[in-house]
Amino acid sequence: MIKARNLKKIYKTGKIDLEVIKDLSLDIDKGEFISIVGPSGSGKSTVLNMLGCLDSPSKGSLNINNKLITNLDKTKLANFRGNHIGFIFQSFNLIPVLSVYENIEYPLIMIQNLPEDERKRRVLNLLKEVDMLNQKDKFPDAISGGQKQRVAIARALVTNPAIVFADEPTANLDSVTANTVINLMQKIQKEHNTTFVFATHDEKIVSKVNRVISIVDGNITEDRRV
Numbered sequence: 701m702i703k704a705r706n707l708k709k710i711y712k713t714g715k716i717d718l719e720v721i722k723d724l725s726l727d728i729d730k731g732e733f734i735s736i737v738g739p740s741g742s743g744k745s746t747v748l749n750m751l752g753c754l755d756s757p758s759k760g761s762l763n764i765n766n767k768l769i770t771n772l773d774k775t776k777l778a779n780f781r782g783n784h785i786g787f788i789f790q791s792f793n794l795i796p797v798l799s800v801y802e803n804i805e806y807p808l809i810m811i812q813n814l815p816e817d818e819r820k821r822r823v824l825n826l827l828k829e830v831d832m833l834n835q836k837d838k839f840p841d842a843i844s845g846g847q848k849q850r851v852a853i854a855r856a857l858v859t860n861p862a863i864v865f866a867d868e869p870t871a872n873l874d875s876v877t878a879n880t881v882i883n884l885m886q887k888i889q890k891e892h893n894t895t896f897v898f899a900t901h902d903e904k905i906v907s908k909v910n911r912v913i914s915i916v917d918g919n920i921t922e923d924r925r926v
């Protein structure tokens with residue numbers, strides 16, 4: 701489903717070019733539950749952002765669902781991302797002026813332009829799935845971290861993406877809440893065969909995935925199925 705070949709990422713910062721990823725190739729299949737692990741600064745987020753089309757590689761090719769996306773322009777890339785990819789962040793990134801319901805509905809209005817009854821059906825289904833139906837009219841400020849992350853998961857899934865990337869999704873959660881959120885993602889992966897790729901060193905996640913990819917200084921040092 702994902703075929704990354706010889707990806708390179710250079711950050712240009714003032715005078716210095718920082719080569720963070722030198723030559724990274726990777727295949728990811730449908731339904732995989734993967735964790736990318738590695739020390740802080742090793743390039744996990746950079747890899748996730750490239751695979752998730754949030755950022756473009758400096759070199760190399762990236763195929764997702766048989767589409768070469770490395771030569772798409774910014775608008776086409778954003779469009780592709782909105783239709784095929786979900787993203788979950790450490791700091792939730794909900795829109796503060798929108799309710800829980802509206803946050804989840806947002807990608808359907810902005811990207812997929814679905815009719816209202818279909819939007820409603822999908823949002824209500826996901827509110828139930830993440831157990832937030834009774835909180836749907838609250839605003840992000842009024843809910844807990846774990847609830848925010850559950851809303852973020854619903855928002856990531858509402859477009860029916862083939863793949864969801866989650867960058868340290870439990871880093872701001874206590875361990876009980878983290879477990880609830882992880883179990884929810886695992887349940888979704890099992891029921892819908894949605895691919896999940898995490899960047900995390902949270903053992904609670906790493907112990908549940910089927911594949912662990914280790915990155916050190918931007919290189920894959922280990923790729924094992926468990």
Ligand SMILES: Nc1ncnc2c1ncn2[C@@H]1O[C@H](COP(=O)(O)OP(=O)(O)O)[C@@H](O)[C@H]1O
Nearest residue numbers: 711713718720739740741742743744745746747
């Ligand atoms: N936007 C950026 N501009 C310049 N350097 C960056 C940028 N993002 C990340 N880096 C650098 O790239 C390296 C890898 O960062 P990152 O991918 O965030 O690692 P990780 O997620 O594993 O902590 C680090 O040295 C970091 O400082």
Ligand SMILES: [Mg+2]
Nearest residue numbers: 744745746899
């Ligand atoms: Mg990171």
